[in-house]
Amino acid sequence: MVRLSTYYLSAILALAIGAFTLFSPALAQTPAPSATSATVPSAAPAAATPAAAPAAAPADRPNKPSDVNDGDNAWMLTSCALVLLMTIPGLALFYTGLVRSKNVLSVMMQSFIASGLITVQWFFFGYSLAFGHDAVSSTTSPLHGFIGNLDYAFLQHVSSFSPEGTQKLSYGNTVPHMVYCMFQLMFAIITPALISGAIVERMKFSAYCVFMLLWATFIYDPLAHMVWSHDGWLNAHGALDFAGGSVVHMSSGFSALTLALILGRRKRSDGGEELRPHNLPFTLVGVALLWVGWFGFNSGSAINAGQLATSAWANTHIATATAAVVWLLWDWFIYKKPTALGFGSGAVAGLVAITPACGFVTPVGSVLIGTIVASVCFFAIRLKNLVKADDALDVFGVHGIGGLTGCLCTGLFSVLYINSAAGRNGLLFGGPFAKTMVPQLMDAGMTIIMAVVGTVILAAITKLICGGLRTDDEEEEMGLDLTDHGESGYLLEGAGTGMSPA
Amino acid sequence: MVRIEAIIRPAKLDEVKTALDEAGVHGMSVLDIRGAGKQKGYTQHYRGSEYTVNLLPKLMLIVVVPDASQELVISAIADAAHTGEIGDGKIFVTPISEAVRIRTGERGETAA
Numbered sequence: 001m002v003r004l005s006t007y008y009l010s011a012i013l014a015l016a017i018g019a020f021t022l023f024s025p026a027l028a029q030t031p032a033p034s035a036t037s038a039t040v041p042s043a044a045p046a047a048a049t050p051a052a053a054p055a056a057a058p059a060d061r062p063n064k065p066s067d068v069n070d071g072d073n074a075w076m077l078t079s080c081a082l083v084l085l086m087t088i089p090g091l092a093l094f095y096t097g098l099v100r101s102k103n104v105l106s107v108m109m110q111s112f113i114a115s116g117l118i119t120v121q122w123f124f125f126g127y128s129l130a131f132g133h134d135a136v137s138s139t140t141s142p143l144h145g146f147i148g149n150l151d152y153a154f155l156q157h158v159s160s161f162s163p164e165g166t167q168k169l170s171y172g173n174t175v176p177h178m179v180y181c182m183f184q185l186m187f188a189i190i191t192p193a194l195i196s197g198a199i200v201e202r203m204k205f206s207a208y209c210v211f212m213l214l215w216a217t218f219i220y221d222p223l224a225h226m227v228w229s230h231d232g233w234l235n236a237h238g239a240l241d242f243a244g245g246s247v248v249h250m251s252s253g254f255s256a257l258t259l260a261l262i263l264g265r266r267k268r269s270d271g272g273e274e275l276r277p278h279n280l281p282f283t284l285v286g287v288a289l290l291w292v293g294w295f296g297f298n299s300g301s302a303i304n305a306g307q308l309a310t311s312a313w314a315n316t317h318i319a320t321a322t323a324a325v326v327w328l329l330w331d332w333f334i335y336k337k338p339t340a341l342g343f344g345s346g347a348v349a350g351l352v353a354i355t356p357a358c359g360f361v362t363p364v365g366s367v368l369i370g371t372i373v374a375s376v377c378f379f380a381i382r383l384k385n386l387v388k389a390d391d392a393l394d395v396f397g398v399h400g401i402g403g404l405t406g407c408l409c410t411g412l413f414s415v416l417y418i419n420s421a422a423g424r425n426g427l428l429f430g431g432p433f434a435k436t437m438v439p440q441l442m443d444a445g446m447t448i449i450m451a452v453v454g455t456v457i458l459a460a461i462t463k464l465i466c467g468g469l470r471t472d473d474e475e476e477e478m479g480l481d482l483t484d485h486g487e488s489g490y491l492l493e494g495a496g497t498g499m500s501p502a
Numbered sequence: 503m504v505r506i507e508a509i510i511r512p513a514k515l516d517e518v519k520t521a522l523d524e525a526g527v528h529g530m531s532v533l534d535i536r537g538a539g540k541q542k543g544y545t546q547h548y549r550g551s552e553y554t555v556n557l558l559p560k561l562m563l564i565v566v567v568p569d570a571s572q573e574l575v576i577s578a579i580a581d582a583a584h585t586g587e588i589g590d591g592k593i594f595v596t597p598i599s600e601a602v603r604i605r606t607g608e609r610g611e612t613a614a
Contacts (some may be wrong), residue, residue, distance in 0.1 A: 015555060276546070276553050335547040345549055379548055 040143060067163060069174035073324025075305035076172070076179045082296025083186035087111050087193050090293050094286025095197050096347075098393050101278040102479025103201045104489035110196035117209060118189045118216055126188060127181050128152035129221035131171065134231040145233030147222045155181065165230070172303035177202055181182045183300060184224070189249045191220055197393030198256035202266050202476055205484040207466040211458060215255065219454040223247045223447060238435065239443035240414055240422055242312065244303035245356025245406040246447040254451035257384065257391055263469055265390035267476055279406030287344035291320060294351045298358040311418055312358040315366040316351065319358075322370025330378045349377040349398050357413060360422050365413035373405045404444055411440035445491020503598040503614050504572050509537065509591040510583040515561055521582035522565065525574050531564040541589035552610045560591060564600055566614040 092111035096104050118126065132148030152158055155178075163170050163175035171180045192212040199208070226232045227239065227247050234241075241247065269275060277283060298316040302309035327346025332338045353373035354366060361369065383396030384390075391397070414426035414436070425431040463469050470476075475483035482488060510518055515532065524531065536557040543556040567575050576593055583591055603613035 067524065211538070274553075275551075277548060335550075341548055378550075393589075 011373050021025060058061055067174060068161070068176055069304070072172075072174040072304040072306075073176065073179055076175045076183055076300060079181045079296035079300025080186055081295045082181065083183065083190065083300065084115065086290050086293030086297060087186070087190045088115050090286050090289030091193055092286070092291060093282045094344075095200065095283075095393055097282030097284075097286060097467045098197075098277040099200050100275065100479070101490055102481055102483060104278065105481035105485055105487055106205070107196070107200050109485065110200070113205075113209060114189050114193035114212060115195075117213060118192065119185060121213055121216055122181075122185045122188055123155055125150060125153045126216060126221055127155065127158070127184065129217065130188070130224040130231055131181070131184065134225075135228070138232070138480060139280065144341040145229075145231055145236060146226060148225050148229060152181075173448045174304055176263065177195075180303065183303075184228075186246055187215060187248055187297070188224070189222055191244075191252050192216055194249070194252035194395060194399055195256045195259060197395040198260040198389075198391040199263055199393045201480065201485065202470050203263060204469060204471050205480070206464060207462050207469045210465050211259070211462040211469075214458040214461060215455070218458060219251060219255065219450055220247070223251055223450060226446070227443070234439075234443050234446060237439050237442060238423060239439040240360055240410045241356040241407070241443060242359035242410075242419075243298045243355045245352070245403045245410070246443050249352045249355060249399040249403030250407065250444060250447045251451045253396045253398070253403055254448050255455040256395035257387075257389055257400060258452050258455040259459060260384075260389045260391045260396075261387065262456070263390075265388070266392065268391050277341070284340055284344050287347050290351065291347055294320070297356060302359060305490075308419060315358040315361055316354050318363050319366040319370035319373075320347050320350035322367050323347060323353070323374040326371050326374035326498060327378055332374065345377070345381075345394070345398060346374045349373050349402045352399055352402035353409060355403070356406045357410040360410055360414035360419050360426075362413075362415055362418060365409075365415070368413060369406065372409060373402050376405050377402050404448075407444050408437070411436040419426035503519040503566055503601060503611055504569060505564065505566045505598045506572070506575055506598050507596075508579045508583065508592045509535070509560050509593075510563060510579070511585070511589065511591060512559055512561050514583045514585075515563075517575070518563060518579055522575065524613040525571070525578040527565050527567060527571070527575055529565065529576075533562040533564070535560050535562045539589070539592075558589070566601060568611050568614070 013028045020109060060187050088111055089108075092108040095111065096107040128150050129148045132151045132153075133148050134144055135149040136143045136145075138144060158164075158177050158181050160176050160178040163173055164180060165171065167182060171177070192215050195212075195215070196208065224247050226234045227241050227244075229235065239246075266275070294316055295313055299309045299313040302312055324343050324347040327349065328338045331342035350370045350373055353476060357365065357369055377398055380401040381394045383401070384394070384396060389396070394473050410426070411431075412427050413429075414422050414424075414431070415429055416422055416425045424435050427433060427436040459469065508518070518532075522528075537555050537560050541558060543544070543558060544552055546553045546555060563579070565575060572595065576595070579593060598614070600609065601611070601614040602609055
């Protein structure tokens, strides 16, 4: 029964991909209907200068309109790669080091499969639901601003040659629409992968895949639309979220806690079972990759390589370093030892909290945000015990609470001269409460409600499709590497490695 | 022949090896083990989650020697591994009925 559902799942997915591939010629990428990109590829000799009109552009760059800035595009391409690096191998290593050795591959796969499945979903309809024109075009309708239509399904009208939309209303005036789409894809990948930290060592792989696809479609895509789309509901209400504090971190953190509660605890996780991390060096390498990759995540969210990107870069690093040091000090003070995991956890908490704020605050704000979030999260990771949730890797404590802290701090510390798009100074710099904190609270509230309610519904649907969410007790005991994937992460030294001495 | 198993503090391995060398024992097996005894464990904190570790890391050293060397070897190990604190370890002695050197087929004490 359980196995059958897995086969059905694979079969449906394979058929879907096959069918869409057949139709794809009809839906082949067409240039966006804007004037700049409608130029036919030029056969002009390569001698023409890049500054010349598109019709005379070099043959190796057909269609390159003058409004695409190669410098900005180079940074965005780099940022895309950096953000992917956060998930694979960054998050995969960060998480898998914290579990037992019998589940090392299972946990890594939860990050890797996200990179695969979400990309396919993004191509089919995910990008369009999140960033397409609003499904309800009437701006007066109460349903306006919640989800995109299917204009960009199969990435049609997503041009690799010209920016999206018009100069005044665009996801990036100086970079091709496609690079924005790919950049956002990397965010869509890491967000459901973050949830996996709460459900490790006990959720069936098939159920995880189904849940992740549903979650990406019905929670992430609408949230991204509400916050980042031109006509998004929260965008219109003035909530500040530079790089995805609520869309990415709060949504995944609160969903993670909810899903952990629905799944139940791991066997013998109340003590009696050795649940200590099996490889903290993996975890620290993961933290380092997340830290480095986050420069793409935050600084890339400027969608150009200009001053704002620089500001976001510096804020990201300063807040992260501060949070890591502050968490370590708490560790030292409370538990008498400055732990490596404490430093790493602080760094991630700092990265999470600076995410919404990095394009709006000064370095002073960053130091304050780093200090606040490390202090809040250091204690918040115990909250899960109040509700007896086995949020194994503290996704809620770090991403949920850290994201909420960052969201509110953005309302407090934002400064107009860093980013005029904010429209006003933060509460501490004279901004009115109604215009600084209220939008942030609405943003947080909407995110939490969608994450919690959505997760309850989607988990129930997943349970129906997959015949249960959890592996059975015996499989859990043997480890998911063996029972879900038929592999082992580690072999006995010398055995089967071909390296035994002659 | 007797088999002498000594459970010792990992930090004492070098001293014990030197002492055995001086006692004329050059062959041995050393195993990484974890065990519990009178020595209490310790507490670790992983992001605030507390883990009490009762099984402490120790080394087990195994040598097989002629009956006549038994007391010499025991005292060599015991002296070298001694600190006087709880957790110094234990020595167990069991009789061995046969030993075979696989390469040559030798048996008995010359094989051990």
